[in-house]
Amino acid sequence: MSLESQRSVVSARAQEAAQFLPVVRRLPLVLVEGHGARVRDAEGREYVDLTGGWGVTCIGHSHPALVEAICAQAGRLMQTTNLFYTQAQLDLLAQFTPLLPPGLTRSFFVSSGAEAMDGALKVAHRATGRTKFVSTFDSFHGRTIGALCVLGQAKHRDPYRALLPEPVFVPFGDLDAARAAIDERTAAFVVEPIQGEGGVNVAPPGYLAGLRELCHEHGTLLILDEIQTGIGRTGRLFACEHDGVVPDVMTLGKGLGGGFPVAAFVTSEEVAATVSLGDHGGTYAGNPLACAAVSAVLRVVTEEKLPERATELGARVIERLRAFAADRPGVADDVRGRGLLIGMSLTDTERAATLSLRAAEAGVILNVTAGRVMRLFPALNVPEDDLWPALETVLALV
Numbered sequence: 001m002s003l004e005s006q007r008s009v010v011s012a013r014a015q016e017a018a019q020f021l022p023v024v025r026r027l028p029l030v031l032v033e034g035h036g037a038r039v040r041d042a043e044g045r046e047y048v049d050l051t052g053g054w055g056v057t058c059i060g061h062s063h064p065a066l067v068e069a070i071c072a073q074a075g076r077l078m079q080t081t082n083l084f085y086t087q088a089q090l091d092l093l094a095q096f097t098p099l100l101p102p103g104l105t106r107s108f109f110v111s112s113g114a115e116a117m118d119g120a121l122k123v124a125h126r127a128t129g130r131t132k133f134v135s136t137f138d139s140f141h142g143r144t145i146g147a148l149c150v151l152g153q154a155k156h157r158d159p160y161r162a163l164l165p166e167p168v169f170v171p172f173g174d175l176d177a178a179r180a181a182i183d184e185r186t187a188a189f190v191v192e193p194i195q196g197e198g199g200v201n202v203a204p205p206g207y208l209a210g211l212r213e214l215c216h217e218h219g220t221l222l223i224l225d226e227i228q229t230g231i232g233r234t235g236r237l238f239a240c241e242h243d244g245v246v247p248d249v250m251t252l253g254k255g256l257g258g259g260f261p262v263a264a265f266v267t268s269e270e271v272a273a274t275v276s277l278g279d280h281g282g283t284y285a286g287n288p289l290a291c292a293a294v295s296a297v298l299r300v301v302t303e304e305k306l307p308e309r310a311t312e313l314g315a316r317v318i319e320r321l322r323a324f325a326a327d328r329p330g331v332a333d334d335v336r337g338r339g340l341l342i343g344m345s346l347t348d349t350e351r352a353a354t355l356s357l358r359a360a361e362a363g364v365i366l367n368v369t370a371g372r373v374m375r376l377f378p379a380l381n382v383p384e385d386d387l388w389p390a391l392e393t394v395l396a397l398v
């Protein structure tokens with residue numbers, strides 16, 4: 001790291017130490033710009049971003065179509081309240097609904113994934129009148145109190161345990177355990193098609209279909225959290241399409257806005273028929289700027305066939321990682337994923353703990369999750385000229 005970079009990090013640290021609530025860890029980088037798959041620091045050094053802004057910048061940082069749509073809408077109408085119709089939301093709904101899995105026809109746009117999960121849980125309670133939720137160990141659904149209720153990781157739940165109802169968690173991928181947990185009191189089973197933060201754990205074949213059946217049997221809703229897997233990341237617009245499973249409620253976020261803070265929960269006519277006016281809302285719900293951003297992202301993702309690209313490119317990345325793991329026995333014990341959501345689990349947890357920092361020093365933004373899983377979730381349109389050299393840089397550091 002150059003002396004200038006070190007200086008700006010030292011100064012950022014000092015400023016934050018005095019003025020920022022110290023609840024998040026940082027890598028020692030001050031980022032000022034991002035274009036495509038690259039971000040740039042205060043001194044002009046470029047980094048290839050293999051996290052896609054944490055699974056968000058699915059069409060790349062500051063895609064011109066997204067920037068243009070946001071700027072045009074900002075100059076027209078930035079905010080109203082839910083009291084009014086807006087053309088931006090009407091246009092988005094017309095574009096969005098036909099893309100949804102069949103039967104999901106009702107959408108509500110909010111500002112973050114956790115908020116979308118809160119909305120999904122509320123809707124499930126309204127639809128069933130029940131209060132019990134079943135979720136999976138190692139799941140991640142967001143950090144609001146509502147989303148924390150169904151989040152299956154002790155490190156996030158424990159500090160707030162006193163505020164949360166006693167959870168019912170079952171192992172991910174285990175249908176028998178789900179069968180034992182779902183009963184006539186269960187409002188919803190909440191699950192990610194691929195656990196992202198939990199270590200890129202892919203649902204085994206038949207799992208989602210089995211859950212769908214179990215939920216039907218007990219009058220329980222199936223809530224699929226597609227906040228990380230949705231909008232093309234796994235090779236289909238929504239990961240549930242791989243399994244031909246349609247949930248009762250689906251949450252979306254991250255890639256939905258391509259960098260604009262927006263999320264959504266969507267549901268069926270049947271569930272929508274159980275809610276009443278005033279059941280939910282929000283100052284920024286359906287914000288016109290957010291709607292314009294989502295419209296632009298959906299246009300780029302579909303027109304540029306980015307899900308198809310994720311399938312093709314992701315398969316080659318997995319192939320490369322498997323070859324690497326085979327060449328270096330003992331370094332990685334698994335490579336898994338779908339589309340461009342890929343994990344390689346590393347055996348040396350100490351080296352894994354420092355990998356993101358070492359990668360940043362080498363010019364690559366990289367995430368390690370669940371203690372030892374190197375997670376790749378770059379922009380779906382990441383140029384191959386950026387991707388492959390960055391991947392080789394990282395593999396040399398593993």
Ligand SMILES: Cc1ncc(COP(=O)(O)O)c(C=O)c1O
Nearest residue numbers: 112113114140141142196227228
């Ligand atoms: C599957 C999943 N659900 C929910 C969330 C929470 O989204 P947000 O951070 O926008 O609240 C995340 C964020 O990582 C996620 O990966």
